[in-house]
Amino acid sequence: MSSTPLLLEIKDLHVHFAVYGGRLKVLDGVNFVMQSGERVGLVGEAGCGKTTTMKAILQVLPTPPAVIPCGEIYFKGRDLLKMNPNQLQQIRGRGISMIFQDPTAALNPVFTVGQQLKAVIKHSAVRGRPLSADEVHQRAIQSLQEVALADPERLLKSYPIQLSGGMRQRVCIGMALATNPELLIADEPGTSLDVTIQDQVLRLLHRLVKEKNTSVILITHTLGIVREMTDRVYVMYAGNIVEVAPTAGLFSRPMHPYTIGLMQAVPRLTGGGVSDGIPGRIPNYLQPPTGCRFHPRCPHVMDICRQEKPASYQVDDDHYVACFLYRGEEGKGS
């Protein structure tokens, strides 16, 4: 790793949810780093803790039931978990902003697009000189134009229900980028859309973050999107990061049995049938498996996997795998 300050660093983050019947131990020591300007992907199946991790960064997890027993989250060297609500409010918006999976749920149905967008813009200027109504309007128009929406004046007066799904997601992207954040968290930004519309939205997002030099964390369960949109990938399973690698490296040489299984399970355009996938299902977080959380589904399970949690072993430049199969190879690549 180079000496430039890290934009985001998550150290040993644990998140539990206190529910009737016990504690759901969802995140189990997540480590995550990213540099400024990077585009990082976070992949994993439903329920593996991707969104929980991101919500923990923004501190928007409902507490209770969420508890963070230990962990640190540094954004530009400052621990977000130790900040007071005012400081956090400064970070949200100008520092970090987020696009959610379902734009219909992310927009408030009883306010117009203009009211919601302008509120974001006004709020982001709190620290400096307050913006005049005219300036706010201009910037709202500008951010809608940026996301390639026609007739922004009319759109500002529309309610979310009057827009199509693709347009709503564009509005959300415009809103998230209106404040020029340093880090954008995009949580499955195309999943609720049709393929052709998803393609449009992702290309738009891709262009905007390049223009504005925004760092991006892209959360998705579609491996193809990660391959096209990111520089580096974190693979997550059951609250653990199981593999980290540069995107090209991960796709040419997946190492963790889970990543390999996931890659094989993706149906290919080249044909040749579908693999059976990974047996079993994601564990119950009330009593997660001991040792490596993947061991009940792993085809290469060894005794040690049931007892100890694997550390992250380096197998290549910037390629880390949390699996005992690669214990011997540590340091070989670098």
Place this chain on the structure above:
Amino acid sequence: MTADILTITDLKKYFVVGHKGIRRREPITVKAVDGVSFAVREGETFGLVGESGSGKSTVAYVTVGMYRPTAGSIHFRGQPLFGEKGERPLALKKEIQIVFQDPGSSLNPRRTIKQILELPLRIHRPQDNRLEQILALLEMVELPADYMYKYPRMLGGGEKQMVAIARALATQPSFVILDEPTSALDVSIQGKIINLLMRLQREFHLSYLFITHDLSLMRNVASRVAIMYLGKVCEIAETVEFFRSPYHPYTQMLLSSIPVVSEEEEQLKPRKIISTGEIPSPVNIPSGCSFHLRCPYKMEICTRIDPVMVQVGEGHLVRCHLHGQPGEASHEE
């Protein structure tokens, strides 16, 4: 050549969603399915692909008998599905079954798996030993026998879908409609369900109408593919042929929009057709060819006249003005 098991001819299904005009007498209709024709062959998997609102599920629901068609006909082994009499005979209901997209909402949460599987058996096979049949069904979908006494909420998404498949197979059908059977599931579970379906197809010689929006999946399961856009079919072809030379601009757009995981697949995509525009509302379908607003090769004629299906190759049909003259379809861009 195998015989056709299901023939859909010029099927139309319009829904009245409201009324307009001064006296609110003029109906506002959604043309969910507007003149769809295709045939499914005995023992094949026929893929029906389309984005949301394209009418693919409506075709399925009409076929299974949830709606009566506005116009057109469906024949099952030569027998019309919508005859003079209102109700479909039990023997026909038994032959055509459906598996829905979301097993979380298609299984009754207050019934045990045993009760869920019992109902079709009670109606369609009253003389058989029910418990024996339920055990056989569970074994067929590779679920342990003690799942009989579980409730759907105690099962994972994939297992629930297996129960839904078992329920569809309980009547010993010959034709099964699979309406996005895996799109609610994780990719690691999808493979298991798909392979199970393929095995059952071989074992019981089933014919499938497989509905999905996932073209990569379609490539691996279907023998023929039809693409729907706004209630109409725009292209039908054999799967291999379809992916090798897609003709319709919408098909090309769809194929080039798929995110893929390897370089070899990237090569297979048609040269990038940038996806533009929104899918129009089915209440307000554009004049002429319904795709003309988004089509990169739009011509003047497209805004006025809706193209007709023409044959461009062996079993390859396209509905586009670019390919107006059959046989002369030279089209390189």
